[in-house]
Amino acid sequence: MIFAPSALSPEEEGLREEVRGFLAGILPADFRPGLGLGGRHDPEFTRALAERGWVGMSIPVEYGGAGASTVRRFVVVEELLAAGAPIAAHWIAERQTAPALLRFGTEEQRRWFLPRIAAGECWFSLGMSEPDAGSDLASVRTTATRVEGGWRVTGTKVWTTNAHLNHFAVVLCRTTPEAEAGDRHAGLSQLIVDLGADGVRVSPIPLIDGEEHVNEVVLDGVFVPDERVLGEVGKGWAQVTAELAHERSGPDRYLSVLGLYRAFLETHGEDVDDTRAAAIGRIGAQMWTIRQLSLAVARSLEQGEAPAVEAALVKDVGTTFEQQVVETLRDAAGGEIDPEGPTMFERLLAECVLNAPTWTLRGGTTEVLRGIAAKALTR
Amino acid sequence: MTALPDVTAVREAVADVLADRCTPAVLEDAERDGWAPGVWDPLHAGGFTTVGVPEDAGGAGGSVAEACAILEEVGAAAAPVPLAETGLLAGRLLAHADLALPDGPLTTGAGPVALRHGALVGRLERVAWARRARRIVLLADDPGSGLVVAVVDPAGASITPGRNLAGEPRDAVGLDGVVPETLAPAPPDAREALARRGALARAALIAGAAHRVRDLTVAYTGERVQFGRPVSRFPAVADHLVRLAEQAEMAAMAARAAAVGAGEHGEPAALDAAAASAVASEAAGLVAAAAHQATGAMGVTREFALGVLTRRLWSWRDEWGGERAWATRLGRTLAAGGPDALWPTLSRGVGTSG
Numbered sequence: 209m210i211f212a213p214s215a216l217s218p219e220e221e222g223l224r225e226e227v228r229g230f231l232a233g234i235l236p237a238d239f240r241p242g243l244g245l246g247g248r249h250d251p252e253f254t255r256a257l258a259e260r261g262w263v264g265m266s267i268p269v270e271y272g273g274a275g276a277s278t279v280r281r282f283v284v285v286e287e288l289l290a291a292g293a294p295i296a297a298h299w300i301a302e303r304q305t306a307p308a309l310l311r312f313g314t315e316e317q318r319r320w321f322l323p324r325i326a327a328g329e330c331w332f333s334l335g336m337s338e339p340d341a342g343s344d345l346a347s348v349r350t351t352a353t354r355v356e357g358g359w360r361v362t363g364t365k366v367w368t369t370n371a372h373l374n375h376f377a378v379v380l381c382r383t384t385p386e387a388e389a390g391d392r393h394a395g396l397s398q399l400i401v402d403l404g405a406d407g408v409r410v411s412p413i414p415l416i417d418g419e420e421h422v423n424e425v426v427l428d429g430v431f432v433p434d435e436r437v438l439g440e441v442g443k444g445w446a447q448v449t450a451e452l453a454h455e456r457s458g459p460d461r462y463l464s465v466l467g468l469y470r471a472f473l474e475t476h477g478e479d480v481d482d483t484r485a486a487a488i489g490r491i492g493a494q495m496w497t498i499r500q501l502s503l504a505v506a507r508s509l510e511q512g513e514a515p516a517v518e519a520a521l522v523k524d525v526g527t528t529f530e531q532q533v534v535e536t537l538r539d540a541a542g543g544e545i546d547p548e549g550p551t552m553f554e555r556l557l558a559e560c561v562l563n564a565p566t567w568t569l570r571g572g573t574t575e576v577l578r579g580i581a582a583k584a585l586t587r
Numbered sequence: 588m589t590a591l592p593d594v595t596a597v598r599e600a601v602a603d604v605l606a607d608r609c610t611p612a613v614l615e616d617a618e619r620d621g622w623a624p625g626v627w628d629p630l631h632a633g634g635f636t637t638v639g640v641p642e643d644a645g646g647a648g649g650s651v652a653e654a655c656a657i658l659e660e661v662g663a664a665a666a667p668v669p670l671a672e673t674g675l676l677a678g679r680l681l682a683h684a685d686l687a688l689p690d691g692p693l694t695t696g697a698g699p700v701a702l703r704h705g706a707l708v709g710r711l712e713r714v715a716w717a718r719r720a721r722r723i724v725l726l727a728d729d730p731g732s733g734l735v736v737a738v739v740d741p742a743g744a745s746i747t748p749g750r751n752l753a754g755e756p757r758d759a760v761g762l763d764g765v766v767p768e769t770l771a772p773a774p775p776d777a778r779e780a781l782a783r784r785g786a787l788a789r790a791a792l793i794a795g796a797a798h799r800v801r802d803l804t805v806a807y808t809g810e811r812v813q814f815g816r817p818v819s820r821f822p823a824v825a826d827h828l829v830r831l832a833e834q835a836e837m838a839a840m841a842a843r844a845a846a847v848g849a850g851e852h853g854e855p856a857a858l859d860a861a862a863a864s865a866v867a868s869e870a871a872g873l874v875a876a877a878a879h880q881a882t883g884a885m886g887v888t889r890e891f892a893l894g895v896l897t898r899r900l901w902s903w904r905d906e907w908g909g910e911r912a913w914a915t916r917l918g919r920t921l922a923a924g925g926p927d928a929l930w931p932t933l934s935r936g937v938g939t940s941g
Binding site for chain 2: 211212213214215216221224228286290466469470471473474477480482484485486487488489490492493494495496497498499500501504521524525575578579581582585586
């Protein structure tokens with residue numbers, strides 16, 4: 209384990225103040241915070257953020273980014289999530305696709321996509337899960353067949369967040385049949401699919417909270433030109449695994465509930481008995497600590513290390529904590545949950561209770577993460 | 588990045604001293620006799636017992652972070668000696684009152700003690716190794732000058748032996764009528780500072796013990812074969828190992844961040860000490876439970892090394908406050924700060940919180 213406490217430099221702290229000032233100016237006073245990744249899809253906000261250089265921060269300057277360190281990005285992302293800002297338009301493109309393009313993309317792809325991502329004008333979805341491939345991602349059935357000048361892709365992707373709004377999806381698919389590839393992790397590739405292309409059909413999958421931002425994406429013989437293959441044909445599995453490690457341990461794993469926590473103080477902060485004080489304090493202590501763990505991983509990434517196991521641990525600790533926070537605050541507040549209640553706390557609590565189950569599912573379930581961590585521990 | 592002090596050197600030096608010294612036989616003797624000279628003497632000779640006490644006050648110098656790094660090793664080894672009490676707790680109390688540091692083991696406790704006409708009134712409960720301490724250093728309310736640091740020879744106090752779950756001495760100290768050997772005015776915040784250092788010291792000990800529990804449990808479940816394979820291969824058992832490892836890292840990060848936050852010469856901040864204690868004390872119980880479940884009946888035998896560690900975890904988590912008391916304090920502070928200050932307070936960097 210490489211976890212070591214890390215301080216922020218005065219310059220990094222200064223950046224935090226700058227982002228705070230920006231958010232205070234742009235978000236309305238009665239703003240209802242999004243729950244972390246539940247932040248709304250707001251192209252205007254994304255563009256305003258991009259103008260400040262805070263989208264695609266870690267993209268090098270030559271590709272239109274800010275060339276900022278992992279920790280500078282960490283600071284900005286923390287502030288955006290803490291405010292529950294509407295980040296959904298650029299979130300996947302900037303967190304996941306841009307690093308993947310930098311690592312595996314062609315020079316041409318970088319020159320085309322990265323400046324657009326950094327400008328907040330090119331939005332991505334993830335095309336990983338399928339009806340029969342969830343935690344067992346290697347069993348994807350979406351198939352790409354060789355045709356002249358590219359590939360024809362056929363299959364179905366699910367849980368594709370904001371596919372109805374975004375421009376592209378990076379689709380994991382089989383380019384060599386399993387029988388031929390020999391190994392089920394071989395013969396997979398990542399293709400960048402234009403979600404506006406012929407043969408793409410996007411339909412919503414309504415969730416228990418009534419929201420319709422995740423989708424089923426049916427790909428029916430969609431043509432993807434060769435220049436839209438991400439990385440090497442047949443190396444999709446290794447690429448996806450590397451991507452997920454990057455995804456795992458960021459501030460989105462412990463800040464989904466900050467808006468709720470803050471609203472609890474707004475509503476009940478004046479009337480604090482010992483039980484409520486203990487609840488507030490315990491949440492604060494845990495968040496303070498998990499944040500240090502997450503920062504330690506960011507620092508380690510910045511120094512060129514690959515703390516995959518640490519990242520898995522932080523995600524597990526963080527998402528488990530987030531779910532506990534909802535229950536702790538519900539218990540501390542008492543009463544029934546009214547989704548149309550008069551206070552922000554009640555409305556957010558209702559949203560949290562309905563959303564919390566997804567926190568330990570997305571980006572690798574608790575069980576999968578613990579499996580990864582256990583392997584490393586017992587090696 | 589802002590460089591934080593590297594405590595690896597002192598950590599490794601202490602680990603070297605402790606290696607092979609805290610054997611099962613030594614620990615059994617210490618539980619019976621209340622003392623482990625074979626552990627204390629080399630640590631004392633090496634100057635490790637007063638790390639965290641400034642050199643000009645007679646200590647070995649060094650920061651709170653270095654003192655806590657040593658305590659992690661003490662916790663990992665289950666070393667039955669009052670290292671936290673001698674240096675970070677009593678030693679610093681003396682230093683802050685400009686009093687000389689007596690040679691040998693020291694201890695202290697928190698409790699309502701007053702000074703009346705030159706003699707003490709009151710009683711301290713569950714003082715670590717009081718019977719073996721060269722001197723007891725305590726805080727007393729003096730109606731004349733406020734708070735004072737008093738140095739007491741345990742021979743002159745009324746000591747009732749007690750112990751914690753790990754068999755470490757936790758004695759009651761009756762002080763009525765005892766005339767302190769030395770008295771000096773204490774800084775007004777000395778009680779609060781002592782409580783924070785006490786809580787942080789226990790968090791560091793817990794972190795060290797938790798890491799060792801993880802290693803022992805991983806090793807045992809990797810060797811123990813049932814149904815034809817090591818039990819650690821069973822997902823249900825592996826789940827215990829992962830949660831154990833997570834909580835060990837939580838405790839360690841909380842303790843280290845709070846310790847580092849004290850800076851080169853300073854004291855741990857209120858938020859940091861409270862958070863470290865709340866997190867580490869809760870982790871202690873979770874770590875012990877997961878380890879015992881994973882190691883089965885073997886884990887609860889006196890023969891197996893786990894018990895000396897889990898009995899300490901179950902003791903240390905409640906000493907100097909425990910998770911509920913510190914979480915409640917922290918919660919009251921955060922609530923009083925109001926919603927707008929919540930995130931700025933929690934996200935303040937290591938070493939910059941007040």
